[in-house]
Amino acid sequence: MLVSAKEMLTKAKEGHYAVGQFNINNLEWTKAILLTAQELNSPVILGVSEGAGKYMCGYKTVVGMVNGMLESLNITVPVALHLDHGSYEGALACIDAGFSSVMFDGSHYPIEENIAKTKELVRLTGEKGISLEAEVGAIGGEEDGVVGAGECADPDECKMIADLGVTMLAAGIGNIHGKYPENWPGLSFETLDAVQKKTGKMPLVLHGGTGIPADMIKKAISLGVSKINVNTECQLAFAEATRKYIEAGKDLVGKGYDPRKLLAPGFEAIKVTVKEKMELFGSVNKA
Ligand code: 13P
Numbered sequence: 001m002l003v004s005a006k007e008m009l010t011k012a013k014e015g016h017y018a019v020g021q022f023n024i025n026n027l028e029w030t031k032a033i034l035l036t037a038q039e040l041n042s043p044v045i046l047g048v049s050e051g052a053g054k055y056m057c058g059y060k061t062v063v064g065m066v067n068g069m070l071e072s073l074n075i076t077v078p079v080a081l082h083l084d085h086g087s088y089e090g091a092l093a094c095i096d097a098g099f100s101s102v103m104f105d106g107s108h109y110p111i112e113e114n115i116a117k118t119k120e121l122v123r124l125t126g127e128k129g130i131s132l133e134a135e136v137g138a139i140g141g142e143e144d145g146v147v148g149a150g151e152c153a154d155p156d157e158c159k160m161i162a163d164l165g166v167t168m169l170a171a172g173i174g175n176i177h178g179k180y181p182e183n184w185p186g187l188s189f190e191t192l193d194a195v196q197k198k199t200g201k202m203p204l205v206l207h208g209g210t211g212i213p214a215d216m217i218k219k220a221i222s223l224g225v226s227k228i229n230v231n232t233e234c235q236l237a238f239a240e241a242t243r244k245y246i247e248a249g250k251d252l253v254g255k256g257y258d259p260r261k262l263l264a265p266g267f268e269a270i271k272v273t274v275k276e277k278m279e280l281f282g283s284v285n286k287a
Contacts, residue, residue: 019042019227024047029270032270049085053094076287084231102125107135107151132166134166138172151174174187203227238270
């Protein structure tokens with residue numbers, strides 16, 4: 001059964017480790033992440049962006065697929081199914097479809113509007129026992145070829161949003177989605193420290209987990225980060241393994257063209273990536 005992310009993140013914050021959110025794109029991704037979590041006895045959060053939700057034929061399809069897998073793969077570790085960077089409407093649709101966790105990303109709105117919309121979602125998710133992630137300070141990243149620097153959140157605004165009763169808070173600390181540029185100055189631990197001082201026990205979320213060096217991840221966890229999002233790194237691992245298979249001409253040998261064979265190396269590569277991250281984040285055996 002899917003669970004809210006509240007309990008796993010409260011435990012993570014108290015225990016000074018982080019739970020990984022791994023974004024899913026299809027059946028192979030979902031199966032690879034769930035099996036790895038079970039093998040490592042780790043809690044896990046499956047992230048679904050609005051785009052990936054559309055790609056997978058809508059949120060209800062995703063809920064059906066994930067619930068089916070929890071049962072047929074005998075997954076007993078805590079699993080949350082979470083909307084990643086949701087709009088207000090997207091969050092409502094996921095609450096309705098059976099997600100156990102949603103993110104409302106109001107970081108691009110003026111703070112008053114972010115507060116008003118987040119407040120309404122605190123009420124709606126609270127009624128159903130669904131966890132809610134809010135965001136302050138936009139996460140940078142590449143969009144249409146323009147690489148934006150990650151913003152740093154205002155700690156007072158973080159406190160205002162945290163006090164509304166959200167479950168976890170994503171605060172921009174110079175992090176970026178996708179690959180980091182060569183001249184990236186690194187995470188702003190000064191901002192993170194200030195945000196944690198204002199928000200106390202609130203589990204903090206680090207987006208853009210791909211490519212952040214291990215020592216910075218560890219430091220971020222020591223300063224209150226309890227959820228770390230990883231997406232691009234699984235995509236890169238999957239693409240590389242699939243390319244190698246094709247380049248080696250393996251699809252031309254026997255029934256190597258069978259999708260169950262063709263996608264197997266990419267599937268295994270996702271498992272390896274997820275395992276490395278769970279070990280780094282410290283969530284192994286924390287189920
Ligand atoms: P990356 O793609 O950089 O790993 O970021 C993932 C993320 O933050 C999803 O919200």
